[in-house]
Amino acid sequence: MKTFITILFLASSLFGFETDKWLHDYNTAVNQAQKEQKNIYLFVGADRCHFCKRFKEVTLSQKKVIQRLRQDYILVYLSRDRHFIPKKFQRFGVPRHYFLNSQGKILFESFGVLEPAGFFTLLDEADLNTNN
Template identity: 30%
Template sequence: MIRFLLVQLFFVAALFAAGLQWRSSYPEALQEAHQSGKNLMIFIEAKHCPYCERMKDEVLDKPDVVRALKNFIPVRLQIDDPVVKKEFPKASVTPTIYFITAKKELLMDIVGYLNEEFFYWRLGAAEEEAERLKKTSH
């Protein structure tokens, strides 16, 4: 019985650990994107932003969403970060999400909170745009 409980506990812990592996350095994430061929998902948040927390808890932490984002490198940045002001100057509300390529080409942006269904819809559009850009750049 104890062995069964330990296996169950390990399984639950693995599920929680399987969330998004957030990066906090935009330059390092860009370098990783160049090396891996992946695109980036930039999540711009603010401290004490209830909609940012809701987006992370109700959408971005869902196992299905984590799997759907497998081709993206997730980056969390604070709205007052100088990198945000320089690289994403149009970000004025939180949460704001940018899907971009390693070449900094915009695939899609999301301004404000989206539920899981609408997030999938926008993610699909970002993936389609990434494919379109690949075809036109060759």
């Protein structure tokens, strides 16, 4: 029994990215961002995308990454397979990363799989564009 619980715990820690804790509706995110006076981080992915899965498992499962994101952003995950994605955002070439102001204006965008260190660099770049 102890082995089963240990395996269950380890498996859950490997998949630390839980999309149920992210918003899945763009308009709800904009409304919340305006109320909280925060910017928006929009992650566009696909359910069967190997690169999206890797980004979730390697980068978004890191506590430091999520803490930094939650500090400054409303987090939105839109799967092109399940969610409505407004026309101004690309649906293909995922994973896609959009940094938006509270009105939904795109401040910075990128795509691809990033390791945590590379993602922190991306966040720094997005912060620079936010301040301009």
